[in-house]
Amino acid sequence: MRWPMSPAQRLIADTIRERRRGAIIWILGGAAVMVVMALALESELARFEGGREALAASVQAGAEAMRLLRWPAERLDTLGGYITYHNVTLFAYFLSVYALVQGCRAIRGAETTQVLEPVLATGRPRTAVLLERAIGFGIVLLTIAVGLGAGLTLAMAMGGEPNAVGSFLTAVACGICAFVAYALGVAVSQLIGTARSAAGVVALAVTVLYLLTNIWDRIGALGVIRFVSPFYYFGQSRALVPGHGFSISAAVTSLAMSVALLGLAAWAFERRDVGAPLWVRRPGPLALPTRVQRPALRRLWSAILLRERTGLLVWVISAGFGMGLMAWLEPNVIDVWSKFGFTKNLSAIDPRFSPTDQYLSFAAEILAPILAALVVTRAAAWIADLDQGRVEIILSTPLSWARLVAQRLIALLVEAALVIVGAVAGLVIVAVAVGANVRIVGVLRLAATTYLLAVALGALAALLVAWLRTNVAVTAMSILFGASYVFLLLVLLFGWPDWLAKLSLFGAIGHPYLRAPPVEGLVFLAVLAIVSAAAAAAVAQRSPKVR
Template identity: 30%
Template sequence: MFRTIWSKSLRDYRVAILAWGLGLALFAAIDFAESTPTTLAAFSSIAQLFRFLGDPYQIQTPEGFITYRIMELFVPLAISFWPILAGARLVRGEEERGSLDVLLATPQSRMRLLLSKLSALLIALILIGLLFALGLLAGQAHLEGHADVVRALLAGLNMSLLAFFFGCLALLFSQFTTSPAASASLVSGLLLLSVFLDSTGRLLNGSWVRYLSPFYYYNFNRPLIPSFPDQPLAAVLLASLAVLCAGASVILFARRDIGGLAFSWLGKQKPSNHHALRSLSLAERALFTRNVGLFTLRRDGWPAFWWGLGVIFVCAYCLAIALSTQQVFYRLVQETPLLQQLFFDTPTNTNAALLGTFLFTFMPALVVAFALTLALKWSADLENGRLEVLFSTPQSRFKVLFARWGANVLVLLVAPLLTWLAILIGAQLSHLAVDQGRIFAASFNMFPMELITIGLVYALAGRLRYGALVSLLSAYIVLAYMEELFEGAITMPVWLMNLSIFHVYGNPVFLGVNWTNFLGMTGVA
């Protein structure tokens, strides 16, 4: 497995392939199992209320239901984050570790090296798509007694194509930044923007903004639905854009300096020590370089700002949905056994109740994802050797670790605080009566989940490589969230439910704080 760069790169992706592939396959099989006539009838009646999530084509069939529910938005959105991280680190990760110099010292060109790594990423995504297709086949065979192998495989490959495009885009952006985190953050923002443009264009019929979103072209093909008029040219367009980004990346990588930026050869050459002297001068005057904690707060400031805007947007969106759909949604819950199972512990009979149900179903997952991305910087710094110089100074490792951890904890307080304030202000502006104490409890009860997430990262960072750690914790978070989401529909052992931080979080917006669980999670963290 170590004879070629291609095989070594593919081996490095083995954990991600299994975690994402098996997780998505399980998700697909469970959703197919739920596609009963009662469920299809229920979702057919409310699908138009949630057009921003997808186009409800043939939703009265199991294939149309699965496509609308998970394959138009949620699954392609979820799987696209991993190739973005992998693409951003494809060469920048090697450059930061210093291993790229060793690879390029061998008799092979830069172009061959990058193409080998890129082909390994493509094959990894294809394998994930094939595992997802196996989940579709298993669910379809269990529900209908037969399965369409070709259509399931095409559905998985269509998803892999979209994810590969975003991976190539991250690779291209990494040629213009010195940090993989910066390029990954930019492309992740573009990913979310493309989802927003596609959703907006779907709500505003005829809007041109959808043409700017890759999701628009991805949804031109829905192979799982036999009667859908697929457009192969849309897949060709996505593939062409991916090849264009990959080709541009290869050309730029072949011409730039190791550790440098694209087109830097066009600028005026400065003395070799110019950047070093400038950095030392800035470090002497800057407040945030005086200790590890202040530096971490400064570095995490902009990511926290954008995540905070995302939290406010989700709060406002849930408030708008609750005010506009409460009566219709409540009636559907009362008439549909499946929805009664899913919302067995969350009332939907008032606007305030529906707001609490929507918001605190999705917000904990968003907050935990924020904690994960923030804490993973510690693992990346350890793997890339950025802490070697710091550890050589006269200060203990425990002091450095505690300073980083403390700065992360302070930043993580932003999400619960903004959730609480956004709901209070939004409720006042919309003249909606809410229980301020319960909103406060539900918001800050998410904090122990954040602490557990960063605690897991810090505990495992020295034992697992960055890629394996990302894959393992991402898979745990996704499975733990699904476990809690389907608690009322699927019976699971109590001990298994208690492994989910989302289950232990409980339902404080309606039932109040469970102090045993709150203190237990805080103690575990």
């Protein structure tokens, strides 16, 4: 016998059901990465001269030089210490980014899809709706944490250092950290025009908090910012690191921050109009008539750019900021490498390129996953357009399905070009400022090849969206792109033959900052782009206007 569900239980269950696929991906992907890293470390220990202590010393040097990206790094001579530094810290960051996006969509996204109004029409209080959405997502995060804990337990056992309790406590700390980001997303989205714009702003804020927390003891008085960063309190719970444990006080502080942010969000939600932010600039009584038509609205691709201008600006700034930070680390990295003799090893590998060239090449190649993330985000927006009825409206005009696909791709390629320009500008400007020698030819080659990669990924995304027409397409893209990137890392970690790297979408471009990419890789990306775009237009043309 099935018991009838209360309105609160229905909202909680609906939240869980909507995010079940994402939870499964996080669990399987996170567990797989942890297990692979444990096996990789075991393989590296077997080959590394000097054993654990020597390997830990070499990794510690790089960690100190690049602590802006990951910190703290302690007891790297143990599997628990290494996997916490190398994997868990980044997992907490990316899970927080996922959570903040869901927080921005929890209320504002439901308004856009016109799901919220029927719920409120039943008399359900706004605060209750917000709270029930938060409880539902909290259960999703707890499920992800349990799954990640199981993966960590397996990884630790396979690495010869079983620690089930520490594994699950570490995973719970990740979930608590992400829940703070979710609450921040819910709160900020009440103040900003759309859920997408809010997600861009909050993602930038969370990224800055993550980076500054890693170097809080090196930035003087600005280091006080750590006390409002969920990553600082996450760092207090390192249950897998010998000599550390789970900090109850840090967990309580993070949960208190979440409650405070949700309280602020509830206060703003009660005082604003549905579909509008808390503060809306209203025209005065003598305001002149506003011209509705804009030249940018005459074409769909430019109208898309106009609509997404705030989010696009955040993407460009974030890409430039991130690449600039990588360039800013160059002197410290080279200094540490010199002290440990790594620069001699790098020069011996390929004397044509200096250690600075090789470091900048590594930094520049982060642009590829940034573009992949942009493509996935835009594909999710295409699905949202179909869900929210915008596609039906567009196709009621003389615009055909094939032209709609083309216009979307043009908008995406313009966005990709702007993100590349922003990223390259950040890298070059900061690199020159810190005194690094920049290879201009390498920079131009990097921009051209990564743009071709973006074209191929965008066309492939258009095909999957036209074919699947649901969020399954976004899930499939995330898995495909993630697996492709992880496979490339595995080739490097395990020293597999170089030709295997060409089986990865990201491996097709090689190392463009240092040398010309392989011709077969460029041909593969070009063919993939042409075939996928043509297939996307053909499939879409045979599709109904609504789902």
